[in-house]
Amino acid sequence: MIAKPVATGTRITVELTLGKLAAGEIIERILDAHPRLMCEAVLTAITFVEEASCQRSQQRPCLMKQHGEQQQNVPGKQSPIF
Numbered sequence: 001m002i003a004k005p006v007a008t009g010t011r012i013t014v015e016l017t018l019g020k021l022a023a024g025e026i027i028e029r030i031l032d033a034h035p036r037l038m039c040e041a042v043l044t045a046i047t048f049v050e051e052a053s054c055q056r057s058q059q060r061p062c063l064m065k066q067h068g069e070q071q072q073n074v075p076g077k078q079s080p081i082f
Helices: 012-022 027-033 039-056
Strands: none
Touching: 012 027, 012 039, 027 039
């Protein structure tokens, strides 16, 4: 079995979370179904995929960069995923 990334403190995989979003489920409903899952973990998963996609396709600007937002790495703060 290959290890899959999960939300910190849970056994909920990033794959499951993103799959539910891709199927059209809203974040609030996912959080209701998985009480230990934090909104920040879902948003971090979305950001991770978005950044990976932008790296593969430099022809289109990243959504976060379009809006002038940047993810800030705070020293000592653990990512909610991995």
